[in-house]
Amino acid sequence: MSMPAPITERGAFVPTPYRVIAARRELGDTVTLNIAPQAGALPAILPGQFNMLYVPGVGEAAISLSGATEAAFIHTIRDVGAISHALTRLPPGASLGLRGPFGTAWPVAETQGRDVLIVAGGLGLAPLRPAIRHLLAHRERYGKLSLLIGARTPPDILYPHEIAQWRANLDLYVAVTMDRADAMWHGHVGVVPLLLPRADFDPANTAALICGPEVMMRATAQALLGMAVPAERIHLSLERNMKCAIGLCGHCQFGAAFICKDGPVMRYDRIAPALAVREL
Amino acid sequence: MQQATAAIRVLAPEALQDLISALAATRVVLGPVRRDGAIVYDEISRLDDLPAGWTDRQEAGQYRLEPRTDAALFGYAVGPHSWKQFLLPPREVLFTTRQTADGLDFLPPPAEERTYAFIGVRACELAAIAVQDKVLRDGPYADTAYAARRENAFIVAVNCGTAAPTCFCASMNTGPKAAAGYDIALTELLDGRHEFLAEAGSEAGEALLAALPSRPASAGDLAAAEAVTVNTAAAQTRALNTENLPAQLAAAANHPHWQEVAQRCLSCGNCTMVCPTCFCTTVADHTDLTTADAQRVRSWDSCFTLDFSYLHGGSVRQSTAARYRQWLTHKLSTWVEQFGTMGCVGCGRCITWCPTGIDLVAEATALREAQNGNS
Amino acid sequence: METLERVIGTQRVFAELAPEHLAVLTGCARNHRFTAGQYLCREGLPANEFFIIRQGRAALEIAPPARHAVVLETLGPGDVAGASWLIPPYRWSADIRAVETTLALGIDAACLRSKCETDHDFGYAMMKCFLPMLVQSLNAARLQVLDVYAGPYY
Numbered sequence: 001m002s003m004p005a006p007i008t009e010r011g012a013f014v015p016t017p018y019r020v021i022a023a024r025r026e027l028g029d030t031v032t033l034n035i036a037p038q039a040g041a042l043p044a045i046l047p048g049q050f051n052m053l054y055v056p057g058v059g060e061a062a063i064s065l066s067g068a069t070e071a072a073f074i075h076t077i078r079d080v081g082a083i084s085h086a087l088t089r090l091p092p093g094a095s096l097g098l099r100g101p102f103g104t105a106w107p108v109a110e111t112q113g114r115d116v117l118i119v120a121g122g123l124g125l126a127p128l129r130p131a132i133r134h135l136l137a138h139r140e141r142y143g144k145l146s147l148l149i150g151a152r153t154p155p156d157i158l159y160p161h162e163i164a165q166w167r168a169n170l171d172l173y174v175a176v177t178m179d180r181a182d183a184m185w186h187g188h189v190g191v192v193p194l195l196l197p198r199a200d201f202d203p204a205n206t207a208a209l210i211c212g213p214e215v216m217m218r219a220t221a222q223a224l225l226g227m228a229v230p231a232e233r234i235h236l237s238l239e240r241n242m243k244c245a246i247g248l249c250g251h252c253q254f255g256a257a258f259i260c261k262d263g264p265v266m267r268y269d270r271i272a273p274a275l276a277v278r279e280l
Numbered sequence: 281m282q283q284a285t286a287a288i289r290v291l292a293p294e295a296l297q298d299l300i301s302a303l304a305a306t307r308v309v310l311g312p313v314r315r316d317g318a319i320v321y322d323e324i325s326r327l328d329d330l331p332a333g334w335t336d337r338q339e340a341g342q343y344r345l346e347p348r349t350d351a352a353l354f355g356y357a358v359g360p361h362s363w364k365q366f367l368l369p370p371r372e373v374l375f376t377t378r379q380t381a382d383g384l385d386f387l388p389p390p391a392e393e394r395t396y397a398f399i400g401v402r403a404c405e406l407a408a409i410a411v412q413d414k415v416l417r418d419g420p421y422a423d424t425a426y427a428a429r430r431e432n433a434f435i436v437a438v439n440c441g442t443a444a445p446t447c448f449c450a451s452m453n454t455g456p457k458a459a460a461g462y463d464i465a466l467t468e469l470l471d472g473r474h475e476f477l478a479e480a481g482s483e484a485g486e487a488l489l490a491a492l493p494s495r496p497a498s499a500g501d502l503a504a505a506e507a508v509t510v511n512t513a514a515a516q517t518r519a520l521n522t523e524n525l526p527a528q529l530a531a532a533a534n535h536p537h538w539q540e541v542a543q544r545c546l547s548c549g550n551c552t553m554v555c556p557t558c559f560c561t562t563v564a565d566h567t568d569l570t571t572a573d574a575q576r577v578r579s580w581d582s583c584f585t586l587d588f589s590y591l592h593g594g595s596v597r598q599s600t601a602a603r604y605r606q607w608l609t610h611k612l613s614t615w616v617e618q619f620g621t622m623g624c625v626g627c628g629r630c631i632t633w634c635p636t637g638i639d640l641v642a643e644a645t646a647l648r649e650a651q652n653g654n655s
Numbered sequence: 656m657e658t659l660e661r662v663i664g665t666q667r668v669f670a671e672l673a674p675e676h677l678a679v680l681t682g683c684a685r686n687h688r689f690t691a692g693q694y695l696c697r698e699g700l701p702a703n704e705f706f707i708i709r710q711g712r713a714a715l716e717i718a719p720p721a722r723h724a725v726v727l728e729t730l731g732p733g734d735v736a737g738a739s740w741l742i743p744p745y746r747w748s749a750d751i752r753a754v755e756t757t758l759a760l761g762i763d764a765a766c767l768r769s770k771c772e773t774d775h776d777f778g779y780a781m782m783k784c785f786l787p788m789l790v791q792s793l794n795a796a797r798l799q800v801l802d803v804y805a806g807p808y809y
Contacts, residue, residue, distance in 0.1 A: 015386050084592075183723055183724045190727075191795045258618070
């Protein structure tokens with residue numbers, strides 16, 4: 001499911017001016033920005049979509065939406081390169097450019113009536129958060145909900161306060177596991193696919209939404225196949241180099257798919273052959 | 281089709297000067313010129329600007345000009361340029377950022393005032409323009425600047441009277457005769473005379489053609505013109521068998537043949553620069569230190585660069601084999617899935633301009649045969 | 656023993672086991688209760704008995720000198736604790752510590768190995784129970800070694 005982003009008459013390459021209205025440090029290298037248009041209304045978003053955020057003179061980067069309020073987009077950004085570095089240093093009041101939202105969404109409508117399994121690895125929780133919020137806001141429409149979260153070490157857990165709130169919700173199974181921890185950590189240790197047998201879901205009637213490092217998503221999808229979850233109901237959010245976000249620059253090609261417009265959220269049965277090819 | 285129609289005319293070579301002059305009144309007229317040992321596309325104003333009496337000799341990795349024994353104006357195949365450089369410029373400002381009291385303002389560049397007339401567009405090049413239309417104009421998001429340039433361009437096609445050994449348009453069903461997408465199509469008649477058969481493909485073309493000194497075409501003229509392209513097609517020595525090729529290349533992703541090509545490929549990107557359908561671009565940002573204004577500039581990119589697939593931490597396509605595979609598979613396989621057409625029009629430029637003479641036709645055929653178990 | 660047999664039959668690892676094999680297996684099994692901090696096994700000691708966690712949580716640890724023990728994996732209901740009993744020298748390669756009160760089934764390793772030797776059909780059934788668990792564990796360990804969240808490289 002996708003919808004074309006609103007394009008101004010000035011063309012698909014020209015951003016709209018936005019302003020940072022709040023900035024919060026989440027982790028050592030990760031910041032969440034709330035950004036609002038300098039003028040005009042906030043475009044509608046679907047969970048799983050992304051925006052192109054532009055820092056004048058530095059460049060533009062594709063950043064997943066990790067939420068939205070009435071007035072602002074929420075982006076959680078990890079400092080991994082020149083553009084994301086500049087974005088993570090923007091103070092409240094700073095200006096930036098935005099194009100979007102772009103891309104396909106988590107299938108929150110199509111999965112109604114099913115058990116939904118959400119598997120997040122590291123920062124992969126950020127693009128899943130709008131879907132989690134949607135599922136909880138419409139809890140009655142879904143079967144059993146499970147949220148399985150993997151992180152590197154306990155201090156690397158993203159959104160710990162919101163996870164605590166989700167945990168308090170008796171209608172949602174939440175499990176958090178660490179790749180590494182010492183005996184001071186009392187929760188799960190082990191990679192996130194190991195949590196799958198502990199979650200309660202009916203494989204034949206389950207949709208899985210997975211986001212995290214590609215290797216983690218591939219391993220999780222394989223484990224789900226082993227549990228007889230149908231491949232067409234396993235959804236991954238992929239990442240590739242993106243310059244234009246509208247299928248015109250060629251950079252994000254992944255086999256025949258353009259991740260910017262055919263993704264980022266893609267069905268596993270459609271991409272499994274491409275995932276098996278190295279350097280594609 | 282032995283019957284002459286009023287819309288088909290015969291022109292003397294001198295009438296092309298009238299054509300150029302009429303178009304130059306409102307447009308930048310671009311056509312083939314001889315420069316730096318090649319036939320390239322540039323601004324023309326006079327008939328004399330065309331490379332009369334010259335032809336090209338092309339082979340894998342080779343290109344040179346030679347004089348002809350006649351005064352043909354279009355007696356050569358395609359050179360290193362294509363019309364892409366005018367419709368999708370190699371460098372283009374996307375917008376300028378201004379700091380204002382309110383924050384930021386992003387200003388698109390002023391609308392293009394120039395409109396183009398292309399003289400001497402070959403059938404394969406028309407096909408390439410149609411391919412780029414699908415990519416850049418007809419998808420969910422359009423490159424509006426491209427669409428405007430494209431909309432306003434006047435196209436004078438030339439049906440090919442000569443085929444280079446690198447040409448394989450006949451096997452791609454894209455030439456050597458222009459089928460559609462032109463305002464006027466010319467066929468140069470050199471059968472003991474020097475005339476042009478001219479056919480209008482649009483109302484604008486018909487109007488312009490009517491204003492040129494000409495005579496109606498006879499059945500003999502039509503037959504002579506038909507013979508030109510039939511002979512040119514017959515003269516083509518390269519052919520790509522495209523039947524089931526997309527599926528076969530898709531299935532060959534892990535074939536060792538890619539490694540073999542990679543031993544010859546320099547990853548220089550020449551093939552992508554000369555390819556008339558390659559559309560990939562990158563962007564760069566420039567800051568004016570005195571005004572704090574910034575400019576975002578788009579330029580041609582190549583999937584043969586390491587940076588092309590860069591993903592924080594490294595590039596996805598590290599090896600030359602992976603980059604060559606991306607290019608060839610995109611052209612001949614995934615393009616079909618993406619845009620309903622192949623990304624190759626059989627112009628042969630990538631073969632001629634490859635410094636090591638890598639032949640797309642030969643490599644695609646080798647991969648097909650390897651998939652068939654015939655290797 | 657009927658109760659124990661039923662409990663064993665409900666374990667994930669034995670889900671596909673035929674009734675007659677379940678009865679043989681039950682002959683080697685008994686119940687355990689570990690309080691938090693108690694060890695199910697200790698690295699280097701003989702692996703005479705392995706466990707299937709029924710309730711609670713246990714941590715598989717290796718303790719370097721002068722450092723906190725490193726937890727490699729936590730085990731919960733349905734998980735098999737320990738594989739060292741399968742191959743010589745039949746000694747534990749890590750510690751397993753109950754993190755909270757943990758109920759477990761203990762299977763006598765020598766008893767099970769000898770029953771596998773005498774009845775190869777039973778042995779094959781046991782292999783089909785334990786092999787998937789071992790392969791999953793191996794795959795998980797490989798993924799863990801990659802440290803996928805350490806850098807933006809995966």
